[in-house]
Amino acid sequence: MITLVIIQGSLEDIAGGVRAGQWRMVAAQTRQLVLASLQVSGLEFGGEPFWQENGGALDQISCAPEPLRVQGFALVHEANELANDPSGADSWLARLEEWAGLVQRGLGVDENLPELRSPQGMFGGLRLVRGWTETVDSLGLPPLLPSDWTKPL
Template sequence: MDVDLHADLRREVAFRALGAARVLLTVDSLLDDVRGAAGAGQVEVAVDQACVVIAKLAGIAVMRTGGEIDDAGDYLAFDPYSALPPDDAERVTELFSLAVRVLDGTSAPDELTDALTAFATDLTTRMGYERLPELRRAEGLFPALRLAREWLPVVDLLGLPDLLPTAWTREVR
């Protein structure tokens, strides 16, 4: 695994740990929504959800390069496009253009879902993972929790945002 030794350690850990958590907890389910809506012929719903996926993926990419790390607070103020690397900015622009073409009927929804999946896979590879477990599948839950458990001490030590949703970690009385 190649590591840029000049990168800010907090950003690198955020990208790899929080990025993986966001893919597992948010992006994967949104991609399922896009696929489901496209399969049901609900093109507008598919494109709407695809635009959310694009923003989420951009928000993951910028964690490594100077963008905001914590997206949990004020969603209106969070800018997933600040500090977006040029290659990712081009890709994000192409994805939004493809979404418009799907809406006007000049591209198929499957093209959009394939392109979104490819971007998510590319980001996962850049995070250093060959493949992330699928949290929404029975066989993926424990590998996902194992991955989180490995990152939790480092994330806490560096003062990064919580890796897991608060509802998963609060004490039940």
Template sequence: MSAAALPDVRRLIGYRAHGAARLVLEGHAALEDVEGSLAAGQPETAVLMAHDLIQISLSIRGLATAGELSWPQGQASFDPFAGVDPQEVAEGDALAARGLDHGDEAWLEELRAHLAETESRLGYPEPLPYVRSGAGMFKAVGLVRTWAAHLEKLGLPGVLPGDWALPGD
């Protein structure tokens, strides 16, 4: 009987910690942007925001294999599709683009389901906190504290955006 190969512990911890942080800090906000654009009667903006949402979601999925832990927003060097199956990229792009013709509640539910599937893959036993709720930020801080020592021990970057972690003036 052969033993199954152990997972790359650094990759696994980076995926779960950075994936969760990216989802609660970026993914939820991107979904809100889509919802707000649709509610305001701005379907083209909703589709642009949906493309952002899909890129964030797929970048989280890619962390499991080869994605970049650092999330330098707006940087041309960041590849949100690193480590993601090309079929998933094509499906995600098609989902976002469908909003041009079908920017309705059913489309919005598909986007929510896509993000929920990404969250499910992270393997947490309960839903991740929603930071824009009353208790969400406190729960998110607890999540950060859970991972901080492990990330540091493994020489991985912290999960908070750089400007959040700077000492006060």
């Protein structure tokens, strides 16, 4: 779940931020991407699951492989520098995507993760369902999604 939601979502945010020139958002999302990626990759080597909402008194990235940590933190540092000089943003983004791909392949995920936040991704499907809900309700048809799926958390 961390891989799909946090890492893939962050990658999409970062790519959009690079296109829009939102360098502080790019830096913040890169930090989140790298920390989540290192935490997940460290699980294979004895790391413990960590959920930011619940906190925890452990170093969630200490079990990640050293080369991944070094490369990841270098990418975070470079993301912070993009605000001063964005000229290398495209090549930096390509290296970040390649690094995230290494992490995913280390987890046994050999295919690109599906898009989440684009019209072609899951959010586009939710938008379609949301638009059809009124029509389905007005015709007295059963709901498109089970009611358990649509309850507020």
